[in-house]
Amino acid sequence: MEVKVSDLKSSKILVVDDNQVNLNVIEATLHSLDYHNITCIKQPLDLIKLFEEQSFDLVLLDINMPLMDGFAVLALMQQMLDSDTLPPVIMLTAQVDEESRVKALEGGASDYITKPFNRIELLKRVSIHLENHHAKRLLKSENDILDQKVRERTAMLEKAKLEIIYRLGRAAEYRDNETGNHVKRVSLIAEAIAEELGQDREYCQLIKVASPMHDVGKIGVSDTILLKPGKLTDEEFILMKGHVKIGAEILSESDSPMLKMAYQIALTHHEKFNGTGYPHGLKGQEIPLCGRIVGLADVFDALTSERPYKKAWSTKSALELILQQKGEHFDPDVVEAFLKVFPKVEAIATQFVD
Numbered sequence: 001m002e003v004k005v006s007d008l009k010s011s012k013i014l015v016v017d018d019n020q021v022n023l024n025v026i027e028a029t030l031h032s033l034d035y036h037n038i039t040c041i042k043q044p045l046d047l048i049k050l051f052e053e054q055s056f057d058l059v060l061l062d063i064n065m066p067l068m069d070g071f072a073v074l075a076l077m078q079q080m081l082d083s084d085t086l087p088p089v090i091m092l093t094a095q096v097d098e099e100s101r102v103k104a105l106e107g108g109a110s111d112y113i114t115k116p117f118n119r120i121e122l123l124k125r126v127s128i129h130l131e132n133h134h135a136k137r138l139l140k141s142e143n144d145i146l147d148q149k150v151r152e153r154t155a156m157l158e159k160a161k162l163e164i165i166y167r168l169g170r171a172a173e174y175r176d177n178e179t180g181n182h183v184k185r186v187s188l189i190a191e192a193i194a195e196e197l198g199q200d201r202e203y204c205q206l207i208k209v210a211s212p213m214h215d216v217g218k219i220g221v222s223d224t225i226l227l228k229p230g231k232l233t234d235e236e237f238i239l240m241k242g243h244v245k246i247g248a249e250i251l252s253e254s255d256s257p258m259l260k261m262a263y264q265i266a267l268t269h270h271e272k273f274n275g276t277g278y279p280h281g282l283k284g285q286e287i288p289l290c291g292r293i294v295g296l297a298d299v300f301d302a303l304t305s306e307r308p309y310k311k312a313w314s315t316k317s318a319l320e321l322i323l324q325q326k327g328e329h330f331d332p333d334v335v336e337a338f339l340k341v342f343p344k345v346e347a348i349a350t351q352f353v354d
Contacts, residue, residue, distance in 0.1 A: 011057040011130050015040045018065040033123050044068035055085045063093040074107040088129040165212050181352040183212035188348045189297040196337035210262035211294045214269050217247025241278050264288045269295040272329045292331040
């Protein structure tokens, strides 16, 4: 990865030394190789304000200074600057002992040069560290661009996946709910309930994308039964109830967490808290939470929606039934969460009206 010479020469270099003569010599040495963006500091305490106002590409730092020595400056830089703005540091000092060298390098210094320094050596090391610093910044910038593209592409794929899921749900709902908004409303209502119940973000997202497939098994139900305007006979209702097993079969044997939850929802969203539901008569906590949540969301939206075989109930009537069935058809905790998020439910119903 090539760094432009112009970027190197315009690098912001900070020189910290309490001796003005040393500052003049170092600055002149840097100027000799066309480095012109140089800041010289004699008082280390001034660095606090300086680091708050600007960033640097390289720091040349003395060790022996009053009030705040070079080791303290290194610690200050580690504290004030994050990894993206922390520049390389070359310790430029008269101390030649091994202990100081090791302490400087362990404290965050990138290099260590003893005074009096060799001009060529100093400029070469400055050049090397600036090239590395700019290369890292350039690489990070390119990585950030790639990460953004990946995020955008991932978002597009997630949007496409959700669209496919909604359309799969609509394939089952289309014959008695032409707009397909039922699956969207159930999806968003279920997500809101899960959030209110304190489920983590992953769970809430899963139930949002899995719940549209709760009635996918209706694909296998005859139009004669599905669109019958009157009450179903006992035999017809048995066939109608078969949609949960058909849906579960369609969604079974997948390694996808989303399809695993969709399988549970399709199979259990008609179970009842008191054990009188179908297909297996599960009771209470035996019913997966996702089934209990979607079961309530589905019933509420079905009640308040018009279908070929019924008129839409009023919101008040639907709420009264849900409260009556608290602890019977529905999990009491799910009912309470539903009531708390009901303003969201009403907003969802308004946004995705049939």
